[in-house]
Each structure stands twice: as structure tokens, then as C-alpha cells.
Amino acid sequence: MDYIRPQAGELARRLSEPRRHIQVVAGPRQVGKSTLVHQVVERGELPWRWASADEPTLRGPSWLAQQWDAARLAARDAAARGGAVLVLDEVHKLDGWSEAVKRLWDEDTRQRTPLKVVLLGSSPLLVARGLTESLAGRFEMLHLRHWSYAEMKSAFDWPLASYVFHGGYPGAAPLVNEPVRWARYVMDSLVETSISRDVLLLTRIDKPALMRRLFELACSYSGQVLSYTKMLGPLQDAGNTTTLAHYLDLLGGAGLVTGLPKYHGDAARSRGSMPKLQVYNTALMTAPSGLTIEAARADASLWGRLVESAVGAHLANAAAAGVTELYYWRERNREVDYVLRRAGVVVAIEVKSGRAPQALPGMAAFDAAFRPHRRLLVGGDGIPLEEFLGAPVEEWLRR
DSSP states (O other), rough: OOOOOOOHHHHHHHHSSSSOOEEEEEEEESSSSHHHHHHHHHHHHEEEEEEEEEEESSHHHHHHHHHHHHHHHHHHGGGGGOOOOEEEGGGGGSHHHHHHHHHHHHHHHHTTOOOOEEEEESHHHHHHHHHHHTTTTTTEEEEOOOOHHHHHHHHHHHHHHHHHHSSSSSGGGTTTTHHHHHHHIIIIIHHHHHIIIIIITTSSSSHHHHHHHHHHHHHTTTTTTTOHHHHHHTSSOOHHHHHHHHHHHHHTTTSSSEEEEESSSHHHHHHTSSOEESSSTTHHHHHGGGGOHHHHHOOOOHHHHHHHHHHHHHHHHHTTSSSOOOEEETTTTEEEEEEEEEEEEEEEEOOOOOSOSSSSEEEHHHHHHHHOOOEEEESTSSOOOOHHHSOOOOGGGGO
């Protein structure tokens, strides 16, 4: 695929600078991390070496040191041109990877070896843990999230309805004309791999069946506010609210689903609120349903939920990339669908999705309580859905 994601330009710019920090490209599975880095290094002027830990043979610190030493030779030979680049893919699968990277990076710093390093990882939680434990102050993060509507339209010429239904998985795009095959690919190759390899394999999970049912529940109720106590009823499994909150955090780290906190204007109170369930990709709602896009559009209530979740996914992916903080707001029976906050700027968003609301619009009450900088209506006679999804979230956060 010839399409190049916007983050490629930023990575290329960083690699063109003098050696300063390790570049970490992290995000969910199947969003194009390896493809993007390949595009950047192949188009760059520096020699590069690619090493992947995602192979069945045993990998360890000695293997990492061998790869690093080979890249050092290339860097010294090309010192006059700015050095070389070492790309380590799926680095989080190496035992003791962060300590080994720290030692080798610090050696190069002392010896002024012009070797620039890029780390890739498909498990953001584990990558983040290793970075913060051993590599503090030595890295910069580049977040790759699920593809936006603007990207899917540019790469695959998708209309808005296709994005709302099929979401932002580029690898699944060629299969959308075969609904059964597309759904099986999403569930088997994307969802199951993410849960099995990025959560269950790398984190201690005492109740894996409960976590899987929580994932299914979050996809079914995306866009709705549920207390953890209410969640336990449909899940019908032994557990407690602390366990559910922890599992929801893990599923969020894998880029699947998240729980948005209620906006209070106070971070501590927001963290203890009932979550609003939200998928990061609407394909997670439609693939398990067995429905076609035509059947989904014929069901006004379902299509309304998909529209609202598509807006929420657009905002949630921006929040996961550090662009903004994301909340919802509800007081009694009045609700604001989404609340953005960044650098003191607060933006309240209501989505006119066409489905019957569970709560009355609460924009006037929220305005009176918090005085947001901007109040947006998406859909209906407000901002057209295509315009909102086609613009970066930063556009709505300007003062």
C-alpha cells in the first residue's frame, strides 16, 4: 500500500536530527507500525538495520547485543553522513529488554556512537512499563492509533457509511465486500490475537473468561454509562468491581475498549466515577453481530449507536495519543456525550445520532456549571458528521 500516515513525517524529522533520544513507536495491533517505520527508513538517507524479536526462536539480551553491535559498525562507517538507524521490532518480547537497551544506549552516548534507535511494540502497557522503569529521560513516544475516517477515505476511497460500520482496520479493508469473511478476519486475526498475545500472555489474569465477557459487554454497550456493579449482573461470573476496572484498563491498553470517566472538573473525583464504555474501533461492535452494513443502516437505533460510537472512537484515539483528555458528563437525567479538556480549554460535544437518547441533552446545565470554551453539536443541524470525523481533534481545541 502506497499510503503514508501523517506520523511518518514526524518520525522522519526526528531521525534527521542529531542523536538525542530513542524513538518509540507504540500502538495497538494492525495499525501499521512496522509499515510506517519501513516507509521512513527506506526513504531516508541513513543506512539502517531491522531486527525483529517476533520469532519463535528464543531471544534474549545476547541476541539484542549482537544486533546492536552490527548496527554500531554501520553507524561508525556512516558517521560523516549522520550515522545509522537500528529498528527493533516487538522489542517487549525480549526478557530484560529495557535494562539491555539502557546499557547499550548509554554506552553509545559515552562513546559518541551516532546510532539512532527506533523501538516498536504492539503491547503499549508492557512497552510503557519497561520504558518508565529503565529508560526514563532517554526516549520519545510516537503514538499510532486506529485509522481515522480521513485516512481510510484517502487510502481506500471509503464513503462515510463504510467507516462508521467497518471502522479503521486497514488490513481488513480489502474484505469488506465479503461480510462473513471480513467479520471472521476481524474477530480471529485482530481481536483474538490482541487479547491472547497482548493481554493474557503478558499479564497475569486470574479470570480470563470474565475479561473476555467484559470485552464483549463493552462492545455491545459502547456509548452507554454502566456502573461496575451493574456490569457484574450480565457477566454472571465471580468477580468484583476492582477486578473489572483493572481488566478494562488492560483492554484499553491493547487498543480495544475503554471506560471514559465522568467530568467533574476534579481529576480525583473523575477517576472514581461510573465509566462510559467506548470502543476504539467500531469494527469491534459490528464484526461480532453478523449483520451486513445494509441491515445495520436499516435499523435506526443500531445505526445511531454506531454513529455515536464512531465519534467517540475518533475522540478516544486522540485521547490515547495524548492529544486531549476525554470524559462524559451526566447529572440526573441530563447528559453531555463527550467532554474534551486540554491546557485549560474545555469543549462539550453532543452527538445527534438519530437514536432515542437515554438521557435528556444536558448542554445548558453543563454550560451553567462549567462554562466550557466551546459547545459543539455533531450531526443534524450542527457540524456535519463527515466534517467532524474528517478533521483532527486538535481543530476543536483551539482557543
